[in-house]
Amino acid sequence: MSITRDEVAHLARLARIALPDAELDHLAPQLDQIITAVAQVQEVAAEGIPPTSHATGLTNVFRDDVPVPCLGTDAALDQAPAVEQQRFRVPRILGEE
Amino acid sequence: MELTRMTAAELSAALAAREVSATEVTRAHLDRIAAVDDRVHAFLHVAANSALAAAADVDARRAEGEPLGPLAGVPVAVKDLFATVGMPTTCGSRILEGWHPPYESTITRRLRQAGAVIVGKTNMDEFAMGSSTENSAFGPSRNPWDLDKIPGGSSGGSSAAVAAFEAPLAIGTDTGGSIRQPASVCGIVGTKPTYGGSSRYGVVAFASSLDTPGPFGRTVLDAALLHEAMSGYDPCDSTSIDAPVPQVVAAAREADVGGMRIGVVTELSGEGYQPGVLARFAEAVEMLESLGAKVTEVSCPHFRYALPAYYLIAPSECSSNLARFDAMRYGLRVGDDGTRDAEEVMALTREAGFGAEVKRRIILGTYALSSGYYDAYYGKAQQVRTLIIRDFDAAFGQVDVLVSPATPTTAFGIGERADDPMAMYLADLCTIPSDLAGNAAISVPCGLAAEDGLPVGLQVMAPALADDRLYRVAAAAEAAFTDRWGGPLLARAKGL
Numbered sequence: 092m093s094i095t096r097d098e099v100a101h102l103a104r105l106a107r108i109a110l111p112d113a114e115l116d117h118l119a120p121q122l123d124q125i126i127t128a129v130a131q132v133q134e135v136a137a138e139g140i141p142p143t144s145h146a147t148g149l150t151n152v153f154r155d156d157v158p159v160p161c162l163g164t165d166a167a168l169d170q171a172p173a174v175e176q177q178r179f180r181v182p183r184i185l186g187e188e
Numbered sequence: 189m190e191l192t193r194m195t196a197a198e199l200s201a202a203l204a205a206r207e208v209s210a211t212e213v214t215r216a217h218l219d220r221i222a223a224v225d226d227r228v229h230a231f232l233h234v235a236a237n238s239a240l241a242a243a244a245d246v247d248a249r250r251a252e253g254e255p256l257g258p259l260a261g262v263p264v265a266v267k268d269l270f271a272t273v274g275m276p277t278t279c280g281s282r283i284l285e286g287w288h289p290p291y292e293s294t295i296t297r298r299l300r301q302a303g304a305v306i307v308g309k310t311n312m313d314e315f316a317m318g319s320s321t322e323n324s325a326f327g328p329s330r331n332p333w334d335l336d337k338i339p340g341g342s343s344g345g346s347s348a349a350v351a352a353f354e355a356p357l358a359i360g361t362d363t364g365g366s367i368r369q370p371a372s373v374c375g376i377v378g379t380k381p382t383y384g385g386s387s388r389y390g391v392v393a394f395a396s397s398l399d400t401p402g403p404f405g406r407t408v409l410d411a412a413l414l415h416e417a418m419s420g421y422d423p424c425d426s427t428s429i430d431a432p433v434p435q436v437v438a439a440a441r442e443a444d445v446g447g448m449r450i451g452v453v454t455e456l457s458g459e460g461y462q463p464g465v466l467a468r469f470a471e472a473v474e475m476l477e478s479l480g481a482k483v484t485e486v487s488c489p490h491f492r493y494a495l496p497a498y499y500l501i502a503p504s505e506c507s508s509n510l511a512r513f514d515a516m517r518y519g520l521r522v523g524d525d526g527t528r529d530a531e532e533v534m535a536l537t538r539e540a541g542f543g544a545e546v547k548r549r550i551i552l553g554t555y556a557l558s559s560g561y562y563d564a565y566y567g568k569a570q571q572v573r574t575l576i577i578r579d580f581d582a583a584f585g586q587v588d589v590l591v592s593p594a595t596p597t598t599a600f601g602i603g604e605r606a607d608d609p610m611a612m613y614l615a616d617l618c619t620i621p622s623d624l625a626g627n628a629a630i631s632v633p634c635g636l637a638a639e640d641g642l643p644v645g646l647q648v649m650a651p652a653l654a655d656d657r658l659y660r661v662a663a664a665a666e667a668a669f670t671d672r673w674g675g676p677l678l679a680r681a682k683g684l
Contacts, residue, residue, distance in 0.1 A: 141574055170519070
């Protein structure tokens, strides 16, 4: 077995997905099967082969800094789940103490 | 002739000659959508009012004598991950249900400026993850050849719309085959341009090093017209290539393979391939040879590791990209009852808002990137990516283009692979190498498989920035096949 149910539960927590138990039961064996399959890459003799992160080879791309109008408050807040006093209202991010 | 049966090139000529107005063309397509889309479900949003307004604007400009481009007044369907002002953009996901983006993607902006009429937003696998549209939160699209079959994915709404004559043209994105595979199974033409040749600005990201917007059409020339209109350097996309757009329209018109060197990829055939697919592919290769191409067999030994490498690289990038869906500034928010903190709300929202495949890939990517596994999985996959690029480089040292089937099988049944991720992933077996290498590839219809009567696609692959070669080869094959079939393949579709 390449990955356990507990490991999947841990990864889901890291990825901020509140997986219920039933979904975890379903997902864990599927992920195990997928990871076993993708582990084939480890068969490839790749010593000394540089990694490719993207294919264009471009690095440090610059463009001129052209000032343009930014989104106004109304447009920026238009799609917000909750708004208060012309700001995004979000759940608390710090504990009580 | 019925307006919805005309190609984009034919519509363009009729519009320029003022034989028909953009308003009439747009109305005809909106009527067609109204008549068939309850069965096809290609669209998540039909933009009737803005389409008619855009058409009226084109008609007014033409009446004034303003010079207009070839797509002015031609309807285009847009995959629902291009940000479009005035229309929802959902990516087929509950987490973005009803979201209206505050800005426009470069490609849709260019198309609108060219006078193309956006008729609506098309269905897709959620966040472009899938090969069937069954991962859409809003239900699958259906294949116009057989409504019980998948239309391919992830850009399956776009391919279904074009194959069902709801639009002559559509745009999609290809990350592992999401344009070519749906084009192949719907019997139409679809291109993955060279990575960096078409802008990603305003395209909701799945795997940023792979995502490539591209065109669908019912003919090779139509795909080329859209390819040329949507492509080109964009300073808003840091991976955009500052080079002229390859002359794809001219190449589609030339349609000549005389003297071209064509390589058949040994590794993209054999076990796991449907016999009817291999038979049509073999015929296509013979056809190209009879048209004057020099055909040889070419080995790309690392292609067999492309699928596993892809299913490490794409999920890794997706796990990072989709972290932005945090329920704070836009999109769905679940469980914000005043007692829960931001992290809990985030986790409940992502659980409720993402479908099963998206969660699988986010977790897989989180695993592949985690310390202790990074070198063995993500790092190794990146090295395999280099080896695949080297295979292509060696092959393109011997031949001008490579060919293979576009997909191992024809369209499978809706529901058949829905809960079998590995079976679903195999649909992209032939298309993934070009995504990893960032080069250009096209799928063009090459007939119907004998056993099921469903379309088969011929894939042509070319080096980066040699997209014109795709169109030269595909157009030559299309002309010869249309001749042999006595008309376009789609004329034989019985689904609608």
